[in-house]
Amino acid sequence: MATDARAWVVCVLLGAVAPACQRVAASPAAVAVCQPGASVACACTTGQSGAQVCKDSGAGWEACTCTPMEAPALAEESRVKRLVLVDDAGRERAVLEMGRDGPGMRLFDEGGKQRVGLVALQDGPGLLLYDEHGMTRVVLTTLKEGPGMSLLDENEKIRTMLAAHKDGSGLSLRDEGGKERARLAANKAGPGLVLRDEDDKVRAGLVAYKEGAGLALFDENENYLWSAP
Numbered sequence: 363m364a365t366d367a368r369a370w371v372v373c374v375l376l377g378a379v380a381p382a383c384q385r386v387a388a389s390p391a392a393v394a395v396c397q398p399g400a401s402v403a404c405a406c407t408t409g410q411s412g413a414q415v416c417k418d419s420g421a422g423w424e425a426c427t428c429t430p431m432e433a434p435a436l437a438e439e440s441r442v443k444r445l446v447l448v449d450d451a452g453r454e455r456a457v458l459e460m461g462r463d464g465p466g467m468r469l470f471d472e473g474g475k476q477r478v479g480l481v482a483l484q485d486g487p488g489l490l491l492y493d494e495h496g497m498t499r500v501v502l503t504t505l506k507e508g509p510g511m512s513l514l515d516e517n518e519k520i521r522t523m524l525a526a527h528k529d530g531s532g533l534s535l536r537d538e539g540g541k542e543r544a545r546l547a548a549n550k551a552g553p554g555l556v557l558r559d560e561d562d563k564v565r566a567g568l569v570a571y572k573e574g575a576g577l578a579l580f581d582e583n584e585n586y587l588w589s590a591p
Contacts, residue, residue: 394420 396416404414406428414423447456449472457468461481469478471494479490491500493516501512513522515538523534530549536542537560545556557566559582567578578589 395422396420 398416398418398420400416401413402423404412404426406412406426408428408431410428410431412426412428414426416423444457444459446454449455453470453472453474455470455472457470459466464481464483466479466481468476468480471477473494475492475494475496477492477494479488479492481488481490486503486505488504489500489502490498493499495516497514497516498518499514499516501514503510508525508527510523510525512520512524515521517538519536519538519540521536521538523532523536525532525534530547532545532547534542535544539560541558541560541562543558543560545558547554547556552569552571554567554569556564556568559565561582563580563582563584565580565582567576567580569576574591576589576591579587581587
């Protein structure tokens with residue numbers, strides 16, 4: 363091989379076009395770029411180091427051989443008291459923590475306002491939804507008595523309550539002052555509707571029992587004005 367290399371150099375320097383020079387130029391093995399079988403380090407696209415082996419002809423290197431990266435070992439269990447998730451700007455968007463009364467999770471919008479709260483207390487779990495000003499607007503709970511839901515206005519006054527208990531279910535409507543103005547309930551005896559004035563006085567009642575239905579109207583002192591039957 364060394365003789366062929368020297369012949370190639372002579373041909374190049376002299377510009378010879380003899381058949382012997384043409385044979386040397388046409389032979390890929392005439393120029394040895396590397397020692398056949400030799401190995402050198404090379405860079406992989408993953409950032410790792412691989413290896414290249416010289417071709418049998420010595421005319422070049424084989425492609426870089428890279429060993430696939432092994433996936434990092436996953437922990438079977440992680441124990442923390444507080445876990446915080448942040449966005450690309452470093453703002454807290456979710457917090458999962460263990461509080462004094464039980465575990466809870468809070469979700470925040472991009473302005474830093476809390477929009478969702480989830481808790482698991484001794485009395486039962488609860489879900490809270492907040493508006494863009496951070497005011498509580500929806501409360502969903504499951505207590506020992508049964509599930510319930512409250513809808514609040516922009517001043518965090520309860521305006522609507524819905525509950526389902528063992529003895530029955532009920533819907534309560536309240537005014538801006540928080541006073542109940544209407545209650546619709548259904549129990550073992552049957553459904554009923556009660557209407558109240560701004561002084562919390564019963565002014566009308568409607569019931570439907572197995573024995574029949576009844577309607578009653580009352581004055582401002584809750585005295586009967588009219589009833590049927």
